[in-house]
Each structure stands twice: as structure tokens, then as C-alpha cells.
Amino acid sequence: MSRIAYVNGRYVPHREAVVHIEDRGYQFADGVYEVFAVHGGKLIGEQGHLDRLGHSLGELRIDWPLGRRALMVCVEEVRRRNHVRDGLIYLQVTRGVAPRDHAFPAEADSALVITAKSMKPMDKEALCKGVEVLTIPDIRWQRCDIKSVALLPNILGKQQAKDAGAFEAWQVDADGMVTEGTSTNAWIVTQDGELVTRDISTSILNGITRLAILEAAAEAQVNVSERAFSVDEALSAREAFISSSTSHVKAVTRINGQSVGNGHAGELTTRVLDLYVDYIEGHGGPQVTDSWN
Numbered sequence: 361m362s363r364i365a366y367v368n369g370r371y372v373p374h375r376e377a378v379v380h381i382e383d384r385g386y387q388f389a390d391g392v393y394e395v396f397a398v399h400g401g402k403l404i405g406e407q408g409h410l411d412r413l414g415h416s417l418g419e420l421r422i423d424w425p426l427g428r429r430a431l432m433v434c435v436e437e438v439r440r441r442n443h444v445r446d447g448l449i450y451l452q453v454t455r456g457v458a459p460r461d462h463a464f465p466a467e468a469d470s471a472l473v474i475t476a477k478s479m480k481p482m483d484k485e486a487l488c489k490g491v492e493v494l495t496i497p498d499i500r501w502q503r504c505d506i507k508s509v510a511l512l513p514n515i516l517g518k519q520q521a522k523d524a525g526a527f528e529a530w531q532v533d534a535d536g537m538v539t540e541g542t543s544t545n546a547w548i549v550t551q552d553g554e555l556v557t558r559d560i561s562t563s564i565l566n567g568i569t570r571l572a573i574l575e576a577a578a579e580a581q582v583n584v585s586e587r588a589f590s591v592d593e594a595l596s597a598r599e600a601f602i603s604s605s606t607s608h609v610k611a612v613t614r615i616n617g618q619s620v621g622n623g624h625a626g627e628l629t630t631r632v633l634d635l636y637v638d639y640i641e642g643h644g645g646p647q648v649t650d651s652w653n
């Protein structure tokens with residue numbers, strides 16, 4: 361089955377999907393993106409992704425390529441044409457095509473690309489198997505709240521983790537506090553049973569999975585604290601996990617070669633995974649509201 365991509369108003373075979381060499385995304389990384397999880401044919405956290413896309417576009421003064429409702433029609437159409445029941449949708453908006461000049465072009469329509477990919481359905485057992493993370497210095501810019509396509513530090517960090525046989529790298533700020541993974545948010549469970557993830561600021565991306573977990577945990581009256589935690593606190597934690605639209609809730613059982621807790625997925629991690637699955641199965645459906653343009 362051939363994959364279909366959406367490129368600036370056209371649905372085209374994936375292998376023929378191309379953008380202009382002077383697209384500012386290509387030349388300057390002048391663009392933003394979103395990754396939506398698809399679970400059982402439904403898009404997860406649609407509203408949250410669109411709100412975050414609006415934040416990223418607004419901060420960079422890039423125009424919406426389409427209204428929200430029209431955008432979601434295209435997203436759903438790409439999902440449908442690619443027969444994705446479980447997997448992800450990648451959406452990228454750049455400032456568009458213009459002769460190379462650092463300053464914004466006077467006139468350029470923002471460019472939109474959407475692709476879809478099928479993946480194996482979420483497998484709780486695999487998510488609980490446990491992965492290793494490595495801690496590395498956070499060398500990113502000061503606006504990590506913007507989901508920019510400029511991902512060089514993240515790519516280098518992920519490769520460093522991979523080279524060390526780890527799954528993810530947790531980036532650490534100048535104060536020795538963990539910010540987040542290269543493509544995931546970071547969580548620990550303290551020895552007192554408190555679930556901790558970094559509070560929202562320009563130092564991290566406010567993950568849609570993170571938000572879903574916080575909401576599901578609050579509903580289930582789990583004791584959660586949104587605050588920074590140090591590498592030492594993580595090393596002495598009872599449990600740890602990462603979250604993202606692609607990793608869902610994935611247990612972390614080793615940090616820098618050292619076991620976390622008893623070296624197995626923790627009780628609260630497993631519970632949070634169950635709560636997250638219930639949450640997305642209950643709340644994750646299309647949420648196109650009338651207020652959208």
C-alpha cells in the first residue's frame with residue numbers, strides 16, 4: 361500500500377512529496393511541528409495539539425496555514441488515506457518559501473506538510489519492560505516551549521543515548537536539574553510515593569501526554585508535584601518513566617547504568633499507564649469545537 365502525504369494543498373504519493381529548496385524550514389529551521397498519536401483510529405489530544413501549535417506559531421509570528429477546522433480535516437484525511445488505526449500523524453508548518461534572507465519575508469504563505477505512519481498498537485507489556493536513560497547537559501536554546509523543527513541538540517542527545525545503549529537522554533540544566541528527554545517528558549516517583557515532573561516554563565515542552573497524565577492522575581487522586589528534580593533525586597527515586605505521543609508512558613529502569621528502584625517497572629508507573637490508556641480511550645476522540653475558525 362502506498363503512503364500518501366499532504367503538501368501545500370495536495371495529497372500526493374509519499375515518494376513524490378517534495379518542498380521547495382528555498383522553504384525557510386529547510387534553510388533556517390524556521391518552522392514548527394506537531395506529532396499526534398492515533399489510537400484505535402482516533403486522534404489523541406487533538407485540542408491540546410492545536411493549542412500548542414497555536415502557541416508555537418504565535419511566538420514565532422508564523423501565520424496559520426489553514427483555519428483549525430480545515431487543518432483537522434486535512435489531518436483526518438491523511439490518516440484515512442493511509443489507513444492508520446494505530447500510529448502517528450506528523451504535521452509541519454514553516455514560514456514558507458522566499459529568497460534566502462534572515463529577516464522575515466514581506467510576503468510568503470506558510471507551508472504545510474502532513475504525513476502519517478502506522479505503528480504497532482500500544483503494548484502495555486512492552487512499555488513496562490523498562491528502558492535506560494542517560495543524563496546529558498541541556499545545550500538547547502531558551503524557548504523549549506516552542507515546538508520548533510530546529511532539533512540539533514535533541515538529535516545529538518538521542519544519538520549519544522543510542523551509542524551508549526540507552527533509549528533516551530535526560531537533559532540537565534546548569535543547576536543540575538532535569539529538564540526533559542530529547543523527545544519525551546521526564547517523570548520520577550520519589551521514595552515517599554510522590555509523582556514528580558518538571559513544572560511548565562520556557563525550559564521544557566508542555567507535552568500533550570504529560571497533560572493527559574496530569575489530568576488522569578488528578579482524577580484518580582494521585583499525589584503529583586510539578587517541580588524540578590535533580591539527577592541525584594532521580595538516581596535515588598523509587599520509579600521513573602518517560603511520556604510522549606510516541607512513547608506513551610514508558611518505564612525507565614536504569615539511569616546512567618544504575619538501577620532505578622528494584623530495576624523493574626514500578627507500581628505507580630504501571631498504574632499511570634493504565635490511567636492514561638483509560639483516559640485516552642475515554643477522552644481522546646475528535647474534539648472539534650464550534651469556536652474554531
Ligand code: PDD
Binds near residue numbers: 541545
Ligand atoms: N516529541 N519534550 C520534547 C522535547 C518533545 O520533543 C516531545 C514530543 C515531548 C512530549 O510531547 P507530547 O507528549 O506532546 O508528544 C516532550 C515528539 C513525539 C517528536 O519529536 O517526535
